[in-house]
Amino acid sequence: MTAILYIALKFLSIVVGGIAAGTIGSLTGLGGATVLVPLLSLFYGIPIIYATGASLVSTIATSAGSASAYTREKITNVKIGIGLEIATTAGAIVGSLTAVYINNNNYSWAIYIIFGVVLLGSLIPTVQRGKYEEPLPIKADWSTKLFQLTGSYYDKRLKKKVDYEGVRWWLAEFIMFFAGVISGLLGIGSGALKVLGMDWAMNLPMKVTTTTSNFMIGITAATGSSIYWYNGYIQVFIAAATAIGVLIGSFIGARILMKITNKNIRWIFFAILSFLGAEMLLRGLQKSRALNISLDLEVVISAIFAFIMISGLYIYTVRGVERHAKGN
Amino acid sequence: MQKEIDLDLITSYVLRTGVVVSLFFILFGTILLFVRNGGMNHTLSYLSNFSNSFDSHSIPLGGIPAGLAALDGIYYITTGLWVLIFTPISVVFIAIIDFLKDKNKLYVAMSIVVLFNLFFAMLVIPRITL
Numbered sequence: 001m002t003a004i005l006y007i008a009l010k011f012l013s014i015v016v017g018g019i020a021a022g023t024i025g026s027l028t029g030l031g032g033a034t035v036l037v038p039l040l041s042l043f044y045g046i047p048i049i050y051a052t053g054a055s056l057v058s059t060i061a062t063s064a065g066s067a068s069a070y071t072r073e074k075i076t077n078v079k080i081g082i083g084l085e086i087a088t089t090a091g092a093i094v095g096s097l098t099a100v101y102i103n104n105n106n107y108s109w110a111i112y113i114i115f116g117v118v119l120l121g122s123l124i125p126t127v128q129r130g131k132y133e134e135p136l137p138i139k140a141d142w143s144t145k146l147f148q149l150t151g152s153y154y155d156k157r158l159k160k161k162v163d164y165e166g167v168r169w170w171l172a173e174f175i176m177f178f179a180g181v182i183s184g185l186l187g188i189g190s191g192a193l194k195v196l197g198m199d200w201a202m203n204l205p206m207k208v209t210t211t212t213s214n215f216m217i218g219i220t221a222a223t224g225s226s227i228y229w230y231n232g233y234i235q236v237f238i239a240a241a242t243a244i245g246v247l248i249g250s251f252i253g254a255r256i257l258m259k260i261t262n263k264n265i266r267w268i269f270f271a272i273l274s275f276l277g278a279e280m281l282l283r284g285l286q287k288s289r290a291l292n293i294s295l296d297l298e299v300v301i302s303a304i305f306a307f308i309m310i311s312g313l314y315i316y317t318v319r320g321v322e323r324h325a326k327g328n
Numbered sequence: 329m330q331k332e333i334d335l336d337l338i339t340s341y342v343l344r345t346g347v348v349v350s351l352f353f354i355l356f357g358t359i360l361l362f363v364r365n366g367g368m369n370h371t372l373s374y375l376s377n378f379s380n381s382f383d384s385h386s387i388p389l390g391g392i393p394a395g396l397a398a399l400d401g402i403y404y405i406t407t408g409l410w411v412l413i414f415t416p417i418s419v420v421f422i423a424i425i426d427f428l429k430d431k432n433k434l435y436v437a438m439s440i441v442v443l444f445n446l447f448f449a450m451l452v453i454p455r456i457t458l
Contacts, residue, residue: 003372007372060415064412072340082423093448222417229384240408243408243412
């Protein structure tokens with residue numbers, strides 16, 4: 001009986017980890033898996049390939065859950081999303097096969113290092129996102145007409161219909177391929193890269209970009225998940241707990257996001273993410289034997305790094321906004 | 329305009345239903361695992377050990393109907409996970425129907441490429457050993 005209780009606690013602790021990951025993921029806009037993989041691999045002692053496998057499956061649940069709301073509101077551009085899925089699904093195949101290869105050959109330290117670098121790298125554009133609501137118009141190019149990249153949505157806050165035209169479809173496809181690779185390799189939705197593809201390359205409005213990216217994440221993750229499944233890298237005990245936890249967490253996150261008026265609270269979570277990113281990087285270097293430090297020192301270095309990175313970004317971003325306000 | 333409304337609403341319903349159904353299976357399967365102390369002839373303590381050799385390789389998908397009938401928790405969770413995987417895929421099918429109605433040949437072709445990638449990952453890659 002006590003054994004069953006102990007296992008129940010173990011299961012619940014993963015669910016709680018999933019809830020925390022889902023909440024932080026939706027508050028920061030980076031998605032639950034970005035928090036879940038470091039959490040499971042660094043603090044729960046779960047082999048990283050099972051952590052990425054479970055995260056990939058959980059990503060589908062959160063993506064489908066919130067995409068359900070956004071497609072109803074007609075902000076998501078299903079057509080552009082599916083067109084770009086050609087590249088993300090192909091990328092996901094390459095990425096998950098690479099993950100399988102890396103794990104079968106005992107190079108899993110590489111996953112930690114890549115994860116750390118990607119996490120830290122995607123923090124910068126995410127922090128600065130949301131400064132401008134509508135993009136500056138760019139002249140339509142050949143791909144606008146050929147791939148029918150036009151659309152419109154009703155913006156509740158601006159109280160008007162917003163028309164938009166996408167450009168540089170080929171460039172977005174190119175970026176999306178890498179977003180797919182990262183998704184399959186690291187078990188995350190790689191929303192930051194997807195947003196880069198649609199916001200920066202295609203010049204779509206931020207609302208369309210984020211909701212369409214969210215819609216696409218499910219299809220990309222489904223491709224990766226099936227490869228993980230057939231190679232034996234999904235453990236049902238872990239995946240069941242994380243799917244439940246992350247879904248609950250993302251609902252909590254979305255609720256909090258609607259209520260908080262002081263956006264500065266998000267900086268605490270950005271700091272947690274950069275701490276996790278630095279930890280992953282250091283752990284990877286440890287595992288590859290390039291570095292030999294104690295666990296305590298690893299935590300201290302990561303904490304100092306997170307503090308410096310986030311204060312730097314905070315000062316830079318806040319000053320940028322102030323300068324922007326003065327300019328107007 | 330009427331047609332477009334249908335597509336978005338159906339997509340929205342399919343996504344939500346998929347998540348709810350899958351969570352139901354996962355939750356029910358988890359409860360079964362605990363109540364029956366394991367599944368597929370493994371004890372719960374073995375299944376919950378992170379370094380065991382029991383993973384998705386050990387679960388034949390063809391065994392799902394029999395597993396569900398035998399109230400095996402592992403098969404319920406497996407069903408839930410695969411419902412989840414198929415949920416976003418079904419959205420691509422709905423989109424194809426819409427593109428066909430619009431006679432939008434380019435997008436019909438592009439959706440088929442996406443489906444090809446998905447089924448390539450499910451049906452072809454498992455047969456290639458790394």
